[in-house]
Amino acid sequence: MANVVWHKNFRILLDLTRDDLDHPEFPGLWGLVYATDRFYGRRGVPVSERDLQCGGVCRDLGVEAPMHLRVRGGRREAVHERREDEERHTAPMSDEHKAYQERILRAAHEGGFGGDSEVRTRVGRTWIQTDTLVEGADGRRIGWEVQLSTIDESGLRGVRARAGKAAKNGITPAWHTDRAAYAQRNDTHWTRSDRLPAHLIARNGDLRIVSGFRALDFWHCDTSALYPCPHGVRRCGKAHATAKPRDVFFDDMVRQTAAGTIVPIQFRAGKTVHRYWVTSADRDRLEDLDSDDTHLPPEREVTPATGASRNRPTCQPAPAPSTEKELPTPAVLLGARPLLTALPPQPAAPAAEAAPRDLEQREASASQATDATSGLPTELIALQQGADAAHHKLQQLDDHQERDLQRQAWRQAAETVQAAVTHYARAKRLNRHEVEACLRRLVRHTER
Incomplete structure (x- = not known):
């Protein structure tokens, strides 16, 4: 039995625990729905051909589970037609699933973030049920969904709809699994770890995410490039990015997604759009590349990566390739990869460095x-608007000579903006990349 029913014809959810079925704008709705269902029953219409389906767990999993209504002891009830649909509501949570929930909350609390399990969030007249919701920095909310079900890949439906509903309501969906078939799907941002028993998942060892996280390698498409041109030509001369698989600790993933230093992206490779998790620095460089692929995006300032964790590993990782840099002895023995670190604030400029005269005048005004x-x-906003206008004009030209001239004009305008942003950030003791990102968001959002 279930308390929430989906009406196929009316296309609304009915909450049987409420007198008005959670639809006060439709007086007498229960009488109408119940009488119709009873009429179908007297006429011998199969339950699968009626108007009602399960609107709870079954619908969340993308399963169409027919239901019929009855009243017992004055209580309204919706009954599943099939026993397997009913068992889906009463099946106990696995020990592995509980261990993941406990580990997510423990990792979040160690990073200074709050969270809770089985959080039910009201969205209009429906709900979002989240396995574990982590409250991150700056109002960021990460909704972890652990999927360890044994149903096949085609049987797991409704993931894209659930992830989309969560994203529209301010929750960043993060789906985790230990099934390779799920990790290869592209309906949301999946991560995968090795299949382990509950006591290994719950312990404090280093649990690794082996799929779903990527490091972006930016390169110039010339004769010295290591990768083939994604456009299918010999060498196009433009800048590209290649997503390379990287392992990351599960606890670090929980904390850094909450902090915003690991973010989800949609990465296009040919005609396919993949969904990966990357560092925020790689995300920013990818945005720079998408805005202009004629040259490589600037390097982002990051702190040196630390060595392996001192914790014992939850599972034995593969040995690191010999081409990587030599790590300290504990890291070599454990085969661990460096931890990811957050982007540090930009250091203050040396006092002896003097700005050009024209930049000083521009700063004063x-x-x-x-x-x-x-x-x-x-003045800074006007410079960015001019550079964007020059770039837009470049995209509209077809003649090669005109494009070369306009590209030169656009690069000069872009260099002027970069110099002005650098000087302003140094003068105000601000992080240059944050100033640049704020300026671009302001100008490009206003233009829309």
């Missing part, structure tokens, strides 16, 4: 007029 929303100088 910019300090007198600033944008009320972002606090950025209007």
Whole structure:
């Protein structure tokens, strides 16, 4: 039995625990639905051909489970037609599933973040049921869904709809599994670890994510490139990015997704769009590459990676390739990869460094007029608007000579913006990359 029913014809969810079925705008809805279902029963209409389906667990899993209504002891009940659908509601949570939930919460709390399991979030007239919801920094919410079911790949449906509903309501979906078939799907951002018993998942050893996280390698498509051109030509001369698999510790994944230093992206490879997790620095460089692929995006400032964790591994990882840099002795013995670290703030500029005269004049005038929303100088905003306009004009040209001239004009405008952003960030003791990202968001959002 279930309390939430999906009406196929009306296309609404009915909550049997409420007198108005959670639809006060339709008085007498229960009488209408119940009388119709009873009429179908007297006429011998099969339950599978009626209007009602399970709107709870079955619908969340993408399973169409027919139901019929009855009243017992004055209580409204919706009954499944098939026993296997009914068992889906009463099946106990596996020990492995519970161990993952406990580990996610423990890792989040160790990183200074809150969270809870089996969180039911109200969304309009429906709900979002999240296995484990982590409350991250800056209002970030990560919804971890652990899928360890033994049903085949085609039987797991509704993942894209559930992930989309969560994303629309401010929850970043993070689906984790130990099944290779699920990890190869592309309906949401999946991560995968090795299949392990519950006591190994729950312990404090280093549990590894072996699929779903990528490191982006940026390269120039010339004769010295190691990768083939993704456009299928010999060498196009443009800049590209290649997603390379990397392992990451599960606990680090939980903490850094909450902190925002690991983020989800959609990465296009040919005609296929993949969904990966990457560092925020790689995400920013990929956005730079998408805006202009004529040159490599600038390197992002990161702190040196640390060595392996001192914890004993949950599972024995594969030995590191001999081409990698030599790690400390504990890391070599465990075959661990470096941990990912957050992007540090940009250090202050040396006091002896002097800005050019024109930049000083531009800064002086910019300090007198600033944008009320972002606090950025209007002069800086105007420079970014000019560079974007030059880039847009370049995309509209077909003649090669005109494109070369316009590309030169656009590069000059872009260099002017970069120099102005650098000087402004140094003068105000701000992180340059954050200033640049804020400026681009402001200008390009306003243009839309």
